Amino acid sequence: MTSARPLDVLDKAKGKRIILRLKNGSEVTGVLQAFDLHLNIWLEDAEERKDDKVVKLGSVLLRGDTIIFASPATE
Amino acid sequence: MTSARPLDVLDKAKGKRIILRLKNGSEVTGVLQAFDLHLNIWLEDAEERKDDKVVKLGSVLLRGDTIIFASPATE
Amino acid sequence: MTSARPLDVLDKAKGKRIILRLKNGSEVTGVLQAFDLHLNIWLEDAEERKDDKVVKLGSVLLRGDTIIFASPATE
Amino acid sequence: MTSARPLDVLDKAKGKRIILRLKNGSEVTGVLQAFDLHLNIWLEDAEERKDDKVVKLGSVLLRGDTIIFASPATE
Amino acid sequence: MTSARPLDVLDKAKGKRIILRLKNGSEVTGVLQAFDLHLNIWLEDAEERKDDKVVKLGSVLLRGDTIIFASPATE
Amino acid sequence: MTSARPLDVLDKAKGKRIILRLKNGSEVTGVLQAFDLHLNIWLEDAEERKDDKVVKLGSVLLRGDTIIFASPATE
Amino acid sequence: MTSARPLDVLDKAKGKRIILRLKNGSEVTGVLQAFDLHLNIWLEDAEERKDDKVVKLGSVLLRGDTIIFASPATE
Incomplete structure (x- = not known):
């Protein structure tokens, strides 16, 4: 485990759906395409939920410093 | 996919219209000219929407640390 | 002690349950899998508590800059 | 375009008037003299607008991390 | 003194009780085990006080960027 | 101009009076002694104005990351 | 003056009393022992004032990024 x-x-989780919680309080879900060490994340088929409102985003690049956590969606 | x-x-998305969500809650759309690793972004023919108000910006350079996400506009 | x-x-605390207090006021607990120098933390079997509401997160990667403190759960 | x-x-935009939107909600306009990679910007003949109030600033150095965007004024 | x-x-203060004031307004006290240049701090026998509420934390690692000041407890 | x-x-502006606008909304004026690349600034004969209240500061070192802009006082 | x-x-100001204004609105005074390039500051015989309340701190290490300005106390 140490390594x-x-x-x-x-x-x-690449190629699978993940959930991101953002610092502004919204949640974004989408299929993980790529990420880097800053936690910049590229999602496809993404949508944003905030206060029960859902917005379709399609392709989206999220800046790492806006992310609280990332969690693979349970299957 | 790994690379x-x-x-x-x-x-x-270069040369195409993208949508930026900013940390101050506004959205900026425009035609992507260039970007760098900090997510500094140059748009042409840009406009800003906030609380149903639209402001024409024309050419604009957005500082990367103000951006929550960038999304190519769906065609 | 100096070193x-x-x-x-x-x-x-690896392999054991820890408690994280986040800057947004919520608490996340889970079994510690890995962490790095930025305090990015991977938990399994995680759940989030905020204002008496509990949300199951399962696997989760927390970005280090959202963390106030990390504390091994007392046994 | 790639380069x-x-x-x-x-x-x-050097030598021309630009508009800066700041994180504190105000706008500063002035004639662009110089800028650097941090987006520190030196303007001449600058003025600040906030909530319909206009303040003459003359020469001013703006710290890059206070800027949301910079836009050349349309002619 | 110059050095x-x-x-x-x-x-x-290693091995002694210190008091930490955090940016979220709470205070954490505990016995100092270790710290680094970022002011990440490991305390044992820690407790948190906020608005007259005291919470036992036991072992805790505080992220340096949440700390306003650290003060050895007066004896 | 390019250089x-x-x-x-x-x-x-060294040796002359400048005006600093700070992120907390206050203004500090004083005679510029020295500054560095982070915009840390040493002023003499400084005073702070906030909400029509003026406080004499004398010698003061301002941390660069608290500054929105610096402007040489008009003569 | 250029250097x-x-x-x-x-x-x-080493060995003398200085006043620190912090980003959370409080003021800390104390006898300056040491500081570094990040403006981390060690004070002795320190006390904190906020909203007319004074708290004795004794020895204290202040993290540089919480400081707005530092000013030698006038004699």
């Missing part, structure tokens, strides 16, 4: 790194959890 | 990087999604 | 580093306290 | 950089839009 | 560094005050 | 740098405007 | 650096004003 695991925290971002490994996202490696395993 | 994709998150900013690749913007490479494909 | 101890603050993150050593997390090394000893 | 353009976002700050090129400011290079073309 | 003293500000973090020396914490070196002398 | 000018934004901080040059402060070089010309 | 002066802004932190020189603190060099001259």
Whole structure:
């Protein structure tokens, strides 16, 4: 276990749907395409939920410093 | 897929209209001219929407640290 | 004692449940899988508590800059 | 287009009037003298507008991290 | 005096109780185990006080960027 | 003009009175002694104005990241 | 004057009382022992004033990024 790194959890989620909680209080879900060490994240088929409102985003690049956490969607 | 990087999604959007959500709650749309690793973004023919108010900006350089996400406009 | 580093306290907590207090006021608990120098943290079996509301998160990667403190759960 | 950089839009605006939107909600306009990679910006003949109040600033150096966007004034 | 560094005050407090004031307004006290240049701090036997409420934390790692000041408890 | 740098405007203001607008909404004026690349600024004979209240500061070192802009006082 | 650096004003204040204004609105005074380039500051015989309330701190290490300005106390 000692050699695991925290971002490994996202490696395993590539091509799958993940949930992002943002610092502004909204949630964005989408299919993970790519991410980098800053936690910049590219999602496809994304949508944003905030206060029960849902907005379709399609392709989206999220800036890492706006993210609180990223969680692979449970299957 | 392993070699994709998150900013690749913007490479494909050059010369096309994209939508930016900013940390102050406003949205800016425009035609993507250039961007860098900090997500500084140059748009042409840009306009800003906030609380149903629209302001024409023309050419604009957005500082990367004000951006929550960037999304290519759906065609 | 002089050679101890603050993150050593997390090394000893790997595989055990820890509690994270986040800057947005919520608490996340989960089993510590991995962390890095930025305090990015990967938890399994995680859940979030905020204002008496509990949300199951499962696997989650928390961005280090959202964390106030991390504390191994008392046994 | 691939070799353009976002700050090129400011290079073309040197000696001309630009508009800056600041994170505190105010707008500053002035004649662009110089800028750097942090988006620190030196303006001459500058003025600040906030809530319909206008303040003459003359020469001013704006710190880059207070800027949301910079836009060359339309002619 | 010229060669003293500000973090020396914490070196002398190792193994003793210190008080931390956090940016969210709470105070954490505990026995100092280790700290680093970012002011990440590991405390044992810690407790948090906020608005007259006290919470036992036990072992805790505080992220340096949440700290306003650290003060050795007076004896 | 191409070789000018934004901080040059402060070089010309050394020994003269400048006005600083701070992120907390206050203004500080004083005679510029020295500054660095982070915009840390040393003023003499300084005073702070906030909400029509004036406080004499004398010598003062302002941390660069608290500054919105610096402007040489008009003569 | 060209070779002066802004932190020189603190060099001259070592062993003397200084006043710090913090980003959370409080003021801390104390005898300056040491400081570094980040403006981390070690004070002795320190006290904090906020909204007319005074708290004795004794020895204290202040994290540089919480400081708006530092000013040698007038004699």
